[in-house]
């Protein structure tokens with residue numbers, strides 16, 4: 001049988017030295033080890049400060065790992081250590097197969113919600129017509145109507161911005177998606193909308209590693225759960241195997 | 257994978273008589289770029305970096321760190337004290353552009369590179385019309401047909417959102433933001449392979465800055481243009497640059513992917529820079 005492993009995180013460590021605070025050391029990640037299979041949905045949970053975002057940022061190379069390795073099996077079949085690969089290799093992977101979705105939208109001024117969501121498609125070579133109609137469809141599915149679509153997200157509510165952010169991420173899904181709390185500002189109805197989008201991305205074969213606080217979403221999407229505590233992996237297993245009650249909110253079932 | 261389009265190695269620019277102490281008595285650890293032994297100003301030393309096609313390299317640092325010096329050397333406004341710069345469009349990258357003769361240097365500036373200066377006065381002739389400024393650059397590149405020149409000028413002014421009815425006006429009477437747009441249009445007009453931006457939005461009102469930045473970003477991504485952008489402003493770097501060099505007192509203290517530099521700065525100076533911007 002083929003090895004379907006896409007990612008192998010081995011003894012990953014991240015120490016941050018704060019030169020301005022008397023060389024204080026912060027151990028954001030310590031000896032983190034786990035594998036991810038191709039197409040898997042892995043949810044990362046943990047209390048605030050436990051290292052969830054640091055983990056995603058190391059995988060994306062926004063943070064430089066200080067120990068261990070992150071072996072990624074690229075679509076070419078080549079094994080690349082994301083912790084030590086060249087900047088050019090990382091940029092290429094970011095362009096072609098690895099996407100990071102921050103918690104909140106960071107967007108350029110003067111761009112409408114529709115522009116923002118269409119841009120990834122335009123940049124990957126789609127006709128503007130197709131890109132814009134696809135962007136509009138996804139925004140509508142996420143409950144962003146046509147009047148909002150043509151205005152500036154900087155004027156939107158937190159939850160609306162977050163849905164634009166999700167729309168931009170799912171409009172052109174990449175092979176590996178790193179999601180940092182894409183549902184934190186959403187009500188139950190909108191969480192379900194996001195859920196449907198993520199489900200589609202998963203069905204399309206993408207591997208997803210995401211930080212979630214939402215028990216309902218976890219239960220319906222996550223194949224496995226990684227529980228972080230003080231920068232270490234405290235538990236890892238299927239969603240039924242690990243005790244997540246401490247880390248996620250009460251179950252809010254979407255009203256529908 | 258494609259190699260770099262420009263590869264700069266060990267660039268040093270020293271103003272004054274160099275002495276053997278210049279290198280050790282300046283730099284970020286010493287906290288000055290003036291040599292205590294001989295008084296020379298070491299504008300930059302041992303600066304090395306690669307620029308890849310279609311990518312944007314940011315250079316960030318405080319005033320006097322040597323950022324503009326690096327750009328001026330690449331655009332041949334300034335001759336370096338030493339160093340090499342291999343450029344894909346100059347002798348297939350076999351010989352440094354700093355060994356080029358005068359004619360070759362002029363050709364590089366005319367056909368291969370574009371520069372946008374912080375001060376529009378440096379990039380524009382304010383007493384020639386907006387359209388005339390662009391025509392100057394096209395004429396230097398041997399364009400001859402008046403209609404072509406005029407069409408191209410209006411195309412690029414339109415592209416940089418300068419109202420076409422201002423084409424025959426003098427930039428001296430334009431707002432700072434509009435002067436900067438004309439300068440960008442002029443730099444773009446020859447379709448340069450490498451665009452150099454020196455503080456393209458410094459000195460503009462904040463509201464105007466956003467528009468110029470977004471325009472630059474949009475032109476860069478739609479043309480896949482290769483850019484080096486110098487700024488003391490992290491917001492400019494964040495928006496435009498794929499990779500970033502951090503300079504201080506003439507030396508590169510750190511380089512990396514822009515998001516890494518901003519979110520996980522390694523050097524104490526970069527940590528200071530990022531923290532004071534937040």
Ligand SMILES: Nc1ncnc2c1ncn2[C@@H]1O[C@H](COP(=O)(O)OP(=O)(O)OP(=O)(O)O)[C@@H](O)[C@H]1O
Nearest residue numbers: 271289297299318319320321322323324325326488
């Ligand atoms: N012609 C010159 N003669 C002497 N010193 C010079 C000369 N040109 C530049 N310098 C010095 O070299 C150093 C680097 O200057 P440079 O213009 O490259 O800085 P910069 O990083 O672009 O600064 P800014 O952010 O203020 O534009 C400064 O100390 C400057 O005063």
Ligand SMILES: [Mg+2]
Nearest residue numbers: 323324325455
């Ligand atoms: Mg300068």
Ligand SMILES: [Zn+2]
Nearest residue numbers: 275278291294
């Ligand atoms: Zn000296």
